[in-house]
Amino acid sequence: MQRLIEGVHKFQKDEFGNYRKLFRKLSQEGQNPHTLFITCSDSRVLAELITQSKPGDLFVVKNVGNIVPPANARGDTNSTAAAIEFAMETLRVSDLVICGHSQCGAITQLLDKAPVSEATPHLRDWLKLAAPVVETLNRNYTHLPGSRERETAAAEENVLFGLDNLHSYPCVQDRLMDGSLQLHGWFFKIATAELFAYDPDTRQFSPLAPEH
Ligand SMILES: [Zn+2]
Structure with a gap:
């Protein structure tokens, strides 16, 4: 303290x-932020630092594993959904970034077969929301040699899972329909502070393109 x-x-x-x-x-x-930035609670991922943003620029959601639940996932509360709705309807941000990262503890736990402690029921239920990511890994990535590669693939697939889930929110659909919102999937590599962006054409995460 x-x-x-x-x-x-x-x-x-x-x-x-x-x-x-x-x-x-x-x-x-x-405030009039231009972007809703959803990233992990991880202490090493600082949205404002890595994008050199100022106060007022970003509306930031940090949660464990930067998971975006589908719109029908209510549970006790769904604060990420509340933030998405506020950013779409009230702030009317023009961009929405989901930013995953390397060495993510949530992803490690998601892939880990070990039972979750009884002391963390909320964490267990929260990570269950991303169970489809594990299914995708088991279906499409069995060729990956090691746990590091699997974790990177899972972190990237988790970003794509979040982008897919965004389409289940009527407020996001409305903004996409009228062309006033752009969605972006990013991946932050901690060791080198490199950012990679998902390219729907190549279906790959590539180094973030330099500004024009
Ligand atoms: Zn993380």
């Missing part, structure tokens, strides 16, 4: 001056 408190004081003292005008403007005019 001490580190957090020191960080708050450091921000107030050293950084806030650079952002004072921006925060005041955002406070007065409200």
